[in-house]
Amino acid sequence: MEFDQELDTRGLLCPIPILKTKGAMDKLQPSQVLKVVSTDPGSVRDMEAFARQTRNPLLHSRVDGKDYIFFLRKEG
Amino acid sequence: MDSTPRKMAIIATKGTLDMAYPPFILASTAAALGYQVQIFFSFYGLQLLDKNLDHIRISPLANPAMPSPMPLPTLMKALPGMEAMATGMMKAKMQKKGIASLEELRALCLDSGVKFIACEMTLSLFELDRSDLIDGIDFGGAATFVDFAGDAQISLFV
Numbered sequence: 001m002e003f004d005q006e007l008d009t010r011g012l013l014c015p016i017p018i019l020k021t022k023g024a025m026d027k028l029q030p031s032q033v034l035k036v037v038s039t040d041p042g043s044v045r046d047m048e049a050f051a052r053q054t055r056n057p058l059l060h061s062r063v064d065g066k067d068y069i070f071f072l073r074k075e076g
Numbered sequence: 077m078d079s080t081p082r083k084m085a086i087i088a089t090k091g092t093l094d095m096a097y098p099p100f101i102l103a104s105t106a107a108a109l110g111y112q113v114q115i116f117f118s119f120y121g122l123q124l125l126d127k128n129l130d131h132i133r134i135s136p137l138a139n140p141a142m143p144s145p146m147p148l149p150t151l152m153k154a155l156p157g158m159e160a161m162a163t164g165m166m167k168a169k170m171q172k173k174g175i176a177s178l179e180e181l182r183a184l185c186l187d188s189g190v191k192f193i194a195c196e197m198t199l200s201l202f203e204l205d206r207s208d209l210i211d212g213i214d215f216g217g218a219a220t221f222v223d224f225a226g227d228a229q230i231s232l233f234v
Binding site (some may be wrong): 011012013014015016018019021023049050053054064 | 110
């Protein structure tokens, strides 16, 4: 999947991946896509919640080995 | 997004390391999710606004669920140095696991617009000075908290 920015949060636990994701989303232009990589198993549910609460759609997520990978599109 | 932001109101009353984390974690996360957040720091929770957080420790005493590398009788947990040891071990474990320090989380809260209110009554009670506390905070009493929490969607007492 194509993306505009990538954020690596590997090795960090809650709530830092979400806080960094928020910071990265703020820097995007509307309709740009952020790829987030996390190793926190809690980020699966949390990223869905983040997407819902901030209304930035979670386009796709997958597991790759120990990595959880998410693609979020900036609202607008 | 709705025009009026949703709100989260938290009262932080505990000054131990384990009880210091939840208010800062929840507040910073709610702010990232678009909430307007206030934390009211009262009683021992006021210590979480101290410029220096080195005295925020975990107590193995009266904390029977705390995982320990070896089983310790309760009386042993009261011995001098046990608290410092437990705190050191907990902080090292947190760092290894990728958990942010209290100082980092507190700064992240302030950066994301979380409002900290220091309880005036507690300042008087413990004879603390405003200059002991970090900059950028507000001061108030119970009515200040209720005024904000009155229409908050989430209110928590920690």
